[in-house]
Amino acid sequence: MDERKLVIWGCGGMGREVLDLCEQLGREVIGFLDDRPDMRGQTVDGVPVLGGLADIVKLRGDVKVICAGVGSPVLKKRFVHQTKEHGFTLAETLVHPSVRLSPKNRLGLGSVICEGAILTIHVRVGDFVIVNTRATLAHDVTVADYATISPGVNISGNVSIGEGAFIGTGSALREKITVGAWSVIGGGAFVKDDVPAGVLCAGVPAVVKKKLL
Numbered sequence: 001m002d003e004r005k006l007v008i009w010g011c012g013g014m015g016r017e018v019l020d021l022c023e024q025l026g027r028e029v030i031g032f033l034d035d036r037p038d039m040r041g042q043t044v045d046g047v048p049v050l051g052g053l054a055d056i057v058k059l060r061g062d063v064k065v066i067c068a069g070v071g072s073p074v075l076k077k078r079f080v081h082q083t084k085e086h087g088f089t090l091a092e093t094l095v096h097p098s099v100r101l102s103p104k105n106r107l108g109l110g111s112v113i114c115e116g117a118i119l120t121i122h123v124r125v126g127d128f129v130i131v132n133t134r135a136t137l138a139h140d141v142t143v144a145d146y147a148t149i150s151p152g153v154n155i156s157g158n159v160s161i162g163e164g165a166f167i168g169t170g171s172a173l174r175e176k177i178t179v180g181a182w183s184v185i186g187g188g189a190f191v192k193d194d195v196p197a198g199v200l201c202a203g204v205p206a207v208v209k210k211k212l213l
């Protein structure tokens with residue numbers, strides 16, 4: 001296995017949790033990436049903020065880049081684009097040791113599966129997805145690229161989550177529904193019907209609150 005050192009895009013709460021995950025996996029993280037000039041040179045949880053990719057071009061062959069260090073699907077996509085543009089290597093998917101992975105499941109590239117997540121069978125997770133702590137993905141769930149599944153979300157069987165969708169903390173999704181691309185599900189929602197692309201949907205039962213795109 002390629003055990004190259006890692007850098008993490010984003011040094012906020014999610015980035016720091018991903019750092020902790022890397023440490024639990026025995027992987028060395030040599031820095032955070034953050035474009036904000038005021039962050040460069042700071043230390044976060046004992047790890048330096050290196051600046052943007054342009055500041056670490058000398059390390060291009062030596063490190064792999066984690067783009068799922070932020071919860072925002074839009075930011076994740078931007079970081080992936082920048083990482084490829086600068087010729088850096090993307091990190092593989094990181095799975096917390098507590099997570100049992102059935103060989104019947106498929107995981108893409110560059111995703112993060114956090115502590116206590118449950119993925120049952122025939123679950124397909126795309127690239128640069130976050131499955132946060134204690135989220136449950138039941139049989140035949142599909143999660144497309146860049147989606148973020150927040151802590152404690154329960155996704156029932158045969159649900160399809162579109163690209164870049166953000167599923168808010170503690171929400172529950174009924175079986176066989178589809179959440180459209182780049183939609184947001186508010187925290188605590190119960191989603192019983194299909195959600196179109198590019199909307200905010202919230203409440204119990206969840207209803208469309210506004211268009212986002």
Ligand SMILES: CC(=O)SCCNC(=O)CCNC(=O)[C@H](O)C(C)(C)COP(=O)(O)OP(=O)(O)OC[C@H]1O[C@@H](n2cnc3c(N)ncnc32)[C@H](O)[C@@H]1OP(=O)(O)O
Nearest residue numbers: 013071150151167168169184185186187188200202203209
């Ligand atoms: C480890 C970690 O910390 S991971 C972080 C996980 N974080 C989350 O899951 C955050 C979830 N966030 C939310 O639920 C937020 O409320 C958001 C993102 C949906 C708010 O989005 P915004 O675009 O700011 O929505 P806004 O505040 O304009 O609300 C629009 C409408 O939706 C309603 N609404 C917003 N969120 C919710 C919600 N969770 N439940 C019910 N209604 C909601 C508002 O009351 C408002 O209703 P109205 O038009 O009838 O007055």
